[in-house]
Amino acid sequence: MKKLGDKILAGYSGLMFAFLYVPILLMVIFSFNDSRLLAVWRGFSLRWYESLMADPTVWAAFYNSIWVGALTAGVSMVLGTMTAFVMVRYSFRGKSLLDSALYFPIVIPEITEALSLLLFYVFTGIPLGGVTVVIGHIAFAISFALIVIRARLVGFDRSVEEAAKSLGANELRTFFHVTLPIILPGVIAGGLLAFTVSYDDFIKTAFTAGPGFQTLPLRIYAMASRGGVSPELNALATVTLVVSLMLAVVRLRLSKTQS
Amino acid sequence: MRRSPKTNAGLLASPTVVYLAIFFFAPFAIVLLYSFGMIDIFRQLRPVFTFEYYFEFFSSVVPGVFARSLLMAFATTVACLLLGYPMAYHIAVKSVRRKETLLLLVIIPFWVSFLLRTYALMTILDVNGIINVMLSNLGLISKPLSLIYNPQAVLLGMVYNYLPFMILPLYASMEKLDKSLLEAAGSLGAGPMRSFLRVTLPLTRSGIGAGSILVFVPAVGEFIIPQLLGGTESFMVGNLIWTLFLKARNLWFGSAVSIILIALVILIIGLYMKYISRGEEMAI
Amino acid sequence: MFEVELIDVSKRFGEVTAVDHVSIGVKKNEFYSILGPSGCGKTTTLRIIAGFEESDDGVLKLGGKEANDVPPYKRNVGIVFQHLALFPHMSVFDNIAFGLRMAKMPMDETRKRVEQSLELVDLQGLGGRRINQLSGGQKQRVGIARALVREPGVILLDEPLGPLDLKIRQHMQLELKRIQKQVGTTFIYVTHDQGEALTMSDTVAVMNNGRVEQIGSPREIYDRPATRFVANFIGETNFLPGILQTDGVFVCKTLGCPVLVEGARKSVGDGVLSIRPERVIIGSSLDGLDNLFEAVIEELVYHGSHVSVSAKIGEELTLKIRANPAVPLKIGGATRVGWNRADATVITLGNE
Numbered sequence A: 001m002k003k004l005g006d007k008i009l010a011g012y013s014g015l016m017f018a019f020l021y022v023p024i025l026l027m028v029i030f031s032f033n034d035s036r037l038l039a040v041w042r043g044f045s046l047r048w049y050e051s052l053m054a055d056p057t058v059w060a061a062f063y064n065s066i067w068v069g070a071l072t073a074g075v076s077m078v079l080g081t082m083t084a085f086v087m088v089r090y091s092f093r094g095k096s097l098l099d100s101a102l103y104f105p106i107v108i109p110e111i112t113e114a115l116s117l118l119l120f121y122v123f124t125g126i127p128l129g130g131v132t133v134v135i136g137h138i139a140f141a142i143s144f145a146l147i148v149i150r151a152r153l154v155g156f157d158r159s160v161e162e163a164a165k166s167l168g169a170n171e172l173r174t175f176f177h178v179t180l181p182i183i184l185p186g187v188i189a190g191g192l193l194a195f196t197v198s199y200d201d202f203i204k205t206a207f208t209a210g211p212g213f214q215t216l217p218l219r220i221y222a223m224a225s226r227g228g229v230s231p232e233l234n235a236l237a238t239v240t241l242v243v244s245l246m247l248a249v250v251r252l253r254l255s256k257t258q259s
Numbered sequence B: 001m002r003r004s005p006k007t008n009a010g011l012l013a014s015p016t017v018v019y020l021a022i023f024f025f026a027p028f029a030i031v032l033l034y035s036f037g038m039i040d041i042f043r044q045l046r047p048v049f050t051f052e053y054y055f056e057f058f059s060s061v062v063p064g065v066f067a068r069s070l071l072m073a074f075a076t077t078v079a080c081l082l083l084g085y086p087m088a089y090h091i092a093v094k095s096v097r098r099k100e101t102l103l104l105l106v107i108i109p110f111w112v113s114f115l116l117r118t119y120a121l122m123t124i125l126d127v128n129g130i131i132n133v134m135l136s137n138l139g140l141i142s143k144p145l146s147l148i149y150n151p152q153a154v155l156l157g158m159v160y161n162y163l164p165f166m167i168l169p170l171y172a173s174m175e176k177l178d179k180s181l182l183e184a185a186g187s188l189g190a191g192p193m194r195s196f197l198r199v200t201l202p203l204t205r206s207g208i209g210a211g212s213i214l215v216f217v218p219a220v221g222e223f224i225i226p227q228l229l230g231g232t233e234s235f236m237v238g239n240l241i242w243t244l245f246l247k248a249r250n251l252w253f254g255s256a257v258s259i260i261l262i263a264l265v266i267l268i269i270g271l272y273m274k275y276i277s278r279g280e281e282m283a284i
Numbered sequence C: 001m002f003e004v005e006l007i008d009v010s011k012r013f014g015e016v017t018a019v020d021h022v023s024i025g026v027k028k029n030e031f032y033s034i035l036g037p038s039g040c041g042k043t044t045t046l047r048i049i050a051g052f053e054e055s056d057d058g059v060l061k062l063g064g065k066e067a068n069d070v071p072p073y074k075r076n077v078g079i080v081f082q083h084l085a086l087f088p089h090m091s092v093f094d095n096i097a098f099g100l101r102m103a104k105m106p107m108d109e110t111r112k113r114v115e116q117s118l119e120l121v122d123l124q125g126l127g128g129r130r131i132n133q134l135s136g137g138q139k140q141r142v143g144i145a146r147a148l149v150r151e152p153g154v155i156l157l158d159e160p161l162g163p164l165d166l167k168i169r170q171h172m173q174l175e176l177k178r179i180q181k182q183v184g185t186t187f188i189y190v191t192h193d194q195g196e197a198l199t200m201s202d203t204v205a206v207m208n209n210g211r212v213e214q215i216g217s218p219r220e221i222y223d224r225p226a227t228r229f230v231a232n233f234i235g236e237t238n239f240l241p242g243i244l245q246t247d248g249v250f251v252c253k254t255l256g257c258p259v260l261v262e263g264a265r266k267s268v269g270d271g272v273l274s275i276r277p278e279r280v281i282i283g284s285s286l287d288g289l290d291n292l293f294e295a296v297i298e299e300l301v302y303h304g305s306h307v308s309v310s311a312k313i314g315e316e317l318t319l320k321i322r323a324n325p326a327v328p329l330k331i332g333g334a335t336r337v338g339w340n341r342a343d344a345t346v347i348t349l350g351n352e
Helices: A001-030 A049-051 A054-089 A094-108 A110-124 A131-156 A158-165 A171-199 A203-208 A216-227 A231-256 B006-035 B052-059 B062-094 B098-109 B114-125 B130-137 B150-176 B178-189 B190-205 B204-219 B223-230 B237-247 B250-284 C042-050 C094-100 C107-120 C136-148 C166-183 C195-199 C218-221 C229-231
Strands: C003-013 C016-026 C030-036 C057-062 C079-080 C154-158 C186-191 C203-208 C211-216 C239-245 C249-252 C257-258 C269-275 C291-302 C309-315 C317-323 C334-339 C344-348
Touching: A001 A231, A001 B098, A001 B150, A001 B223, A001 C030, A049 A054, A049 A231, A049 B052, A049 C291, A054 A094, A054 A131, A054 A171, A054 A216, A054 B006, A054 B204, A094 A131, A094 B006, A094 C218, A110 A131, A110 B006, A110 B237, A110 B250, A131 A171, A131 A203, A131 B006, A158 A171, A158 C079, A171 A231, A203 A216, A203 B237, A216 A231, A216 B114, A216 B223, A231 B098, A231 B114, B006 B250, B052 B062, B052 B250, B062 B098, B062 B150, B062 B204, B062 B237, B062 B250, B098 B150, B114 B130, B114 B150, B114 B223, B150 B204, B178 B190, B178 C166, B190 B204, B223 B237, B237 B250, C003 C154, C003 C229, C016 C042, C016 C057, C016 C211, C030 C042, C030 C195, C042 C057, C042 C079, C042 C154, C042 C186, C079 C136, C094 C107, C107 C136, C107 C166, C136 C166, C166 C186, C166 C195, C186 C195, C195 C218, C195 C249, C203 C218, C211 C218, C211 C229, C229 C239, C229 C269, C239 C317, C249 C269, C249 C317, C309 C334
Parallel strands: C030 C186, C030 C203, C079 C154, C154 C186
Antiparallel strands: C003 C016, C003 C057, C203 C211, C239 C249, C239 C269, C249 C257, C269 C344, C291 C309, C291 C334, C309 C317
């Protein structure tokens, strides 16, 4: 009896996993379909990818997604590392307040963040575009990078820093020669998370990009809400997906190197 | 004398603090000001203070939209809980050899954005989507089924996207479960149903709570899923805010609605934190 | 002049006083041990010397100069950490060379010195290895080489042999002693292992609860413990409570009779007599001993090289004795025990 129950449970689990994956897999598969129709397989073809590659607005959106993501990652890594040091190594009045404040960007509904940024730019008269998008992404991504870097810093054995100091390295040199190399995988993982958060972002970007600036998610949304489903969109979605997955795999590898 | 640690901490923290103060907290202050009508259409600060935009909230259809959002978020949470609990249980308790792989399989969808996942559902449910095209090619239907642009599609999309958010905390609390407790219950005469209700369920309470919050709170303000999969009866708070800000340019009423949403979220989270701390007290 | 001197140094952590008015003087080229149980303040004291903790009161002098405010990277102090703290992302060579790089030494000079270091600790040719490829003993040697290569005035060692297996530990003890003699640097060695402290040191400072209980050579510490703690912590001992009179006679409470003790004493009053089990003679060869008593044997445990005996004298006193296995003894048998006055020490409570 028990064994049957276990088998049913396993079968149910399998079904649910299929539920989670089938739509995505079908979306990817049909981006290679040599047909306009999404359900009948006509043959393998890269034509939709070719039309994507020939579209300059797609390239522009891709380029924007990348540089916005890279800038977000860079700034978040630096600020995240500095803040992680403060949170892990120091205690002071108001620390728990700061701690809560750093979690706000993660907890608050994204759309409220998006609209608040828009109002901020409206009020201050800053024109909307790539810069306003990046600013919003960084404000959000710092908290994410912080979580990852902080976790890496918590288990850090400080006696190596003391060893460095006993050998003549002052605080700054100790950081660059000893501490940073050791926490680097965590810092990079934090940066990759920040990149992913920025790369996948839709809502905040939609509110702060203005009429002339587009990223991949914005383009996907525009195509989906206007034209509905199409194989080109499948192709675009697949490309976006592949980048996200590659980043995630690297992140996973980096977190595994923490012995 | 050496530099005090407090100045060090201050120096290191200040860039982030300043950045967030300007680009995260100040914007929310501005939303607040707009909601009370203190900023006018010429972007000037006025010494005016009015509740009119909040009153407008109550006299319009907006409360209905909030109610619908709360209902949808609730339904999503319950569905995710019912569907996800057995899955989490299977991975945490029953699967021994493949646990890590299965866990990875739960995490991978996290790496795909909501937008892409929702679009993937669109390709299946749409008028020109996989189901309709397949069924019509097989001659089973003469005109396409409207599987999309209705509340059911939205619920499906919500559950599809939020399910991993429920499974992971459940898994975490089940992982910590001491299997020998179940064996002890069994040896004391409790059948599998009783063991589950009396032992497993209460001990996974924290996972259920965490998963529910992780699903419910963001679900209330969700935009993409109702926008892409829903029709007019599925209009939720996220869509409302989008329309107010980006279409109607009604920054004042939109701000009031947003403040109410934030207040709602803070209330829910506050209740949840109270619930947890009370649970801890009871445990002691 | 001392190489390292602590004058009345104290350090508090909140309510707890970790280091309590400690005064220590370490001479040049000495092997100096700070010995005590966990929590006695020895590691904190070491960290104050290193510069990782600031003392609340008192003065620290390095090489005769006040060093309270000098940051650790400006002190000429080498440290071997308890868990070594080797740089995991660097090779053996880079670990050892680190200090020289910080001192901006030119590359060829650095290379020469590192090679010399590796030879000194018997790790020639292993410069290219990564840290995680080394055994425990090898890591120890890298830690020592790294601290030594800058030729600092003093090397601090914080229980460096703790995590090692017994055989390796014993071997490393000899190695450390050899290295210290060869290089001629002052070593300050912190440990809770009294065996280590006794075998390796020129001078031992015994600490307990933040205070220094006694400073002396290993022989002095062992034969003439100044406090009950020292007597009990180092080796085993018997305590006979009593009163030391002004005429130099110790009246033992539990024996009910006087015991002859050695030497003129400056302080008198309540105290204990400490006599070590191996100094008590039992059964035979008792002629001419200063103190002699009748005893009944209660317990005998055979240990191969010796027999540990519990002997009861009178109603109240049980002595632990280490006896030669050749002496005929049996449980319940009556015998005599005794010792010379020079073999015992009186510790007056006023002195502690």
